[in-house]
Amino acid sequence: MNQDYPVYLYLDVIQKVVQQPIAFPPQHQKQQPGLEWAMVPRPIFDYAGFKGSGKLKGKVALITGGDSGIGRAVAVAFAKEGADLTIVYLNEEYDAMETKQYVEQFEVNCHLIQADLRDPSTSQLAVTSTIEKYGRLDIVVNNAAVQPFTEDIMDVSDEQLEDTFRTNVFALFYMIKAALPHLKKGSSIINTTSRVAYEGDKNVIDYSSSKGAVVTFTRSMALSLVEKGIRVNAVAPGPAWTPLTVSTYPADHVAILGTDIPMGRAAQPFEIAPAFVYLATDHSFYVTGQTLHVNGGIIRYS
Numbered sequence: 001m002n003q004d005y006p007v008y009l010y011l012d013v014i015q016k017v018v019q020q021p022i023a024f025p026p027q028h029q030k031q032q033p034g035l036e037w038a039m040v041p042r043p044i045f046d047y048a049g050f051k052g053s054g055k056l057k058g059k060v061a062l063i064t065g066g067d068s069g070i071g072r073a074v075a076v077a078f079a080k081e082g083a084d085l086t087i088v089y090l091n092e093e094y095d096a097m098e099t100k101q102y103v104e105q106f107e108v109n110c111h112l113i114q115a116d117l118r119d120p121s122t123s124q125l126a127v128t129s130t131i132e133k134y135g136r137l138d139i140v141v142n143n144a145a146v147q148p149f150t151e152d153i154m155d156v157s158d159e160q161l162e163d164t165f166r167t168n169v170f171a172l173f174y175m176i177k178a179a180l181p182h183l184k185k186g187s188s189i190i191n192t193t194s195r196v197a198y199e200g201d202k203n204v205i206d207y208s209s210s211k212g213a214v215v216t217f218t219r220s221m222a223l224s225l226v227e228k229g230i231r232v233n234a235v236a237p238g239p240a241w242t243p244l245t246v247s248t249y250p251a252d253h254v255a256i257l258g259t260d261i262p263m264g265r266a267a268q269p270f271e272i273a274p275a276f277v278y279l280a281t282d283h284s285f286y287v288t289g290q291t292l293h294v295n296g297g298i299i300r301y302s
Helices: 004-016 069-080 093-106 120-134 158-182 205-228 273-280
Strands: 060-064 084-089 110-114 139-142 188-192 231-237 291-294
Touching: 060 069, 060 120, 060 158, 069 084, 069 093, 069 139, 069 273, 084 093, 084 120, 093 110, 110 120, 120 158, 139 158, 139 273, 158 188, 158 205, 188 205, 188 273, 205 231, 231 273, 273 291
Parallel strands: 060 084, 060 139, 084 110, 139 188, 188 231, 231 291
Antiparallel strands: none
16 A cells, blocks of 8 residues: 555645645445445545654554544554554454554554444453553554434434444543553543534534533543643544545535635545644643644634
8 A cells, every 4th residue: 555646646736726625526335434445535544754753662552443544544643653553443354454554564563453442341451452462551542433424413313322422432431441550651642522523513413512522521531630640632623534424424415525614625634643643742741631623724613
């Protein structure tokens, strides 16, 4: 998987048409999680111009949903900085194996765990397995999520509501409780929230609500852990070209994804990953309880 040429081509196109909306071919995947290998075009998760400098050398990061989308881009960026990885994924085996093969070219280890984060035992399994393999855990990235599309709250079933919060919120509690005994001063927890936590979205009501909970959870945990020297922050991406997007929205929504924001386009995953690198390293040592907004210029909240 050589991403060098597509990335350079992509950036060249962006430079030439920066004032014009850039849309993607209409498509929809019926299953969640979505599959990155089935997207057309494939998301761009790496940029050869981003050179690692060993900022995470000797560190170990656990990334949920690290097999694809933003999680894959974060895994690649961390690997470039020297971190060994554990990736937890649900059932996207082909995507997970692609990610493992790609990151290991940077001479790091990548440990895959296929399990359901809605089950509290999965977090304990992931952490225990990570400690057994690497002997330490320094960074936890809570990134996995589901995003059901519904046009009316009356269509949000009790089962869907519980599933959304169990995946997007409960799993964060489970993972931090499992990881905390192994984290130490200087460790970093990074949660993926969303721009819709601040704006709302009438078509993903339960998802938006769950991401609002992630913001508040991030702030609360930052206050709870600050005396231990453990930082807790979040990243709020705007629209992005990921499997979550194409497995959520109908094809006609996908075709105009991101064209209404100031930059006129959705993000590619590699453009979001540097925010996670910053929050994972000592460069952000004075930052906790914050949310970094990587959203193409949206300014609609305080």
